[in-house]
Amino acid sequence: MLTESLISSGSMLLSTFCIPNGYAPSTGTGLPFNTSPCFRKNLRNFVCACVAPPPPNNIGSDGFAATKFIVKFLLLPSYDSYKAEKLSTIGDLEDGSDVLIECKNVYKSFGEKHILRGVSFKHGDKFSLMQIRHGEAVGIIGPSGTGKSTILKIIAGLLAPDRGEVYIRGKKRDGLISDEGISGLRIGLVFQSAALFDSLTVRENVGFLLYENSSMSEEQIAELVTETLAQVGLKGVEDRLPSELSGGMKKRVALARSIIFDTTNETIEPEVLLYDEPTAGLDPIASTVVEDLIRSVHMKGEDALGKPEKIASYVVVTHQHSTIRRAVDRLLFLHEGKVVWQGMTDEFMTSASPIVQQFASGSLDGPIKY
Numbered sequence: 111m112l113t114e115s116l117i118s119s120g121s122m123l124l125s126t127f128c129i130p131n132g133y134a135p136s137t138g139t140g141l142p143f144n145t146s147p148c149f150r151k152n153l154r155n156f157v158c159a160c161v162a163p164p165p166p167n168n169i170g171s172d173g174f175a176a177t178k179f180i181v182k183f184l185l186l187p188s189y190d191s192y193k194a195e196k197l198s199t200i201g202d203l204e205d206g207s208d209v210l211i212e213c214k215n216v217y218k219s220f221g222e223k224h225i226l227r228g229v230s231f232k233h234g235d236k237f238s239l240m241q242i243r244h245g246e247a248v249g250i251i252g253p254s255g256t257g258k259s260t261i262l263k264i265i266a267g268l269l270a271p272d273r274g275e276v277y278i279r280g281k282k283r284d285g286l287i288s289d290e291g292i293s294g295l296r297i298g299l300v301f302q303s304a305a306l307f308d309s310l311t312v313r314e315n316v317g318f319l320l321y322e323n324s325s326m327s328e329e330q331i332a333e334l335v336t337e338t339l340a341q342v343g344l345k346g347v348e349d350r351l352p353s354e355l356s357g358g359m360k361k362r363v364a365l366a367r368s369i370i371f372d373t374t375n376e377t378i379e380p381e382v383l384l385y386d387e388p389t390a391g392l393d394p395i396a397s398t399v400v401e402d403l404i405r406s407v408h409m410k411g412e413d414a415l416g417k418p419e420k421i422a423s424y425v426v427v428t429h430q431h432s433t434i435r436r437a438v439d440r441l442l443f444l445h446e447g448k449v450v451w452q453g454m455t456d457e458f459m460t461s462a463s464p465i466v467q468q469f470a471s472g473s474l475d476g477p478i479k480y
């Protein structure tokens with residue numbers, strides 16, 4: 111319970127726990143900075159892959175195997191006693207192996223607040239499952255407080271559902287994320303807040319995982335960091351501290367950290383990235399940069415340097431119309447704890463659904479009440 115409340119209380123808190131060994135936080139919440147071997151081992155097991163700083167680990171070096179999974183996440187000290195996830199194979203899925211993640215009738219309450227009340231949706235006319243398939247770019251939209259971030263955290267394995275099931279490539283997940291014995295798919299969550307290490311430079315923040323885990327030289331990492339920063343439209347900021355950046359710049363630095371990969375490692379692992387409001391608070395042009403970046407790192411395409419990218423699928427929680435238009439293909443509309451509409455992005459503006467029409471127009475009249 112402690113773990114869950116810590117996780118759900120915000121990514122800044124997460125980042126405070128996830129201080130790399132040897133680095134002292136310049137600001138913090140007074141929470142302990144634990145460098146014990148046990149803590150290090152836990153960090154090794156759970157890597158928060160994206161905006162929240164990733165702890166040291168060399169995950170997935172044993173080669174890509176499509177039937178195996180690695181899910182990277184942060185492990186807090188209190189996870190010591192937490193039983194690692196067990197995966198049990200379920201019966202055959204109704205259709206092919208391209209389904210990476212599924213949620214079925216997921217419920218989640220916080221105290222008396224019933225947030226998710228059976229999240230599910232029909233895919234085609236066959237399933238009542240929330241599915242993310244290989245190659246998909248999915249958006250989750252809906253009114254504030256309706257549980258969008260919560261479902262992302264559940265998909266990511268940072269929160270356990272009260273009821274319902276999460277399947278990772280057909281394997282039911284019981285509990286939270288562990289990478290042991292489940293390699294082949296990495297799920298990363300890009301938090302709403304930038305969650306950068308205050309005491310590290312931009313270069314150290316962006317290259318953090320590589321400094322800790324890769325065999326790349328410092329020069330190679332520095333070069334890759336510069337290239338990756340250029341991808342998000344940032345130049346000459348490598349030596350700055352986060353406190354010297356604007357909010358939008360911090361967000362882009364965080365995004366750069368989520369997409370940097372070890373270029374010397376030939377292993378290709380599919381990744382699913384979950385972005386929680388990646389363009390919130392950005393000006394329209396910076397939003398476009400980020401939206402295009404999210405598209406460009408998708409496996410279907412190439413990055414700014416013409417290299418194939420590793421992101422198999424991604425999910426974006428957003429309120430921004432531009433992000434809906436530019437960054438995703440399919441939309442799920444979450445309202446009062448359920449998926450009440452799903453469709454392709456181009457159907458969003460033309461949908462006859464009153465709830466979608468109200469949301470798209472921003473009207474005060476309609477089924478959504480504040």
Ligand SMILES: Nc1ncnc2c1ncn2[C@@H]1O[C@H](COP(=O)(O)OP(=O)(O)OP(=O)(O)O)[C@@H](O)[C@H]1O
Nearest residue numbers: 115118119220225253254255256257258259260261
């Ligand atoms: N750890 C928690 N403890 C208590 N309540 C929580 C916790 N996490 C989320 N909530 C509550 O659950 C509800 C849904 O939160 P969530 O962040 O998932 O909504 P959201 O749809 O992403 O909202 P927004 O669009 O405003 O970001 C909110 O009322 C929030 O206060």
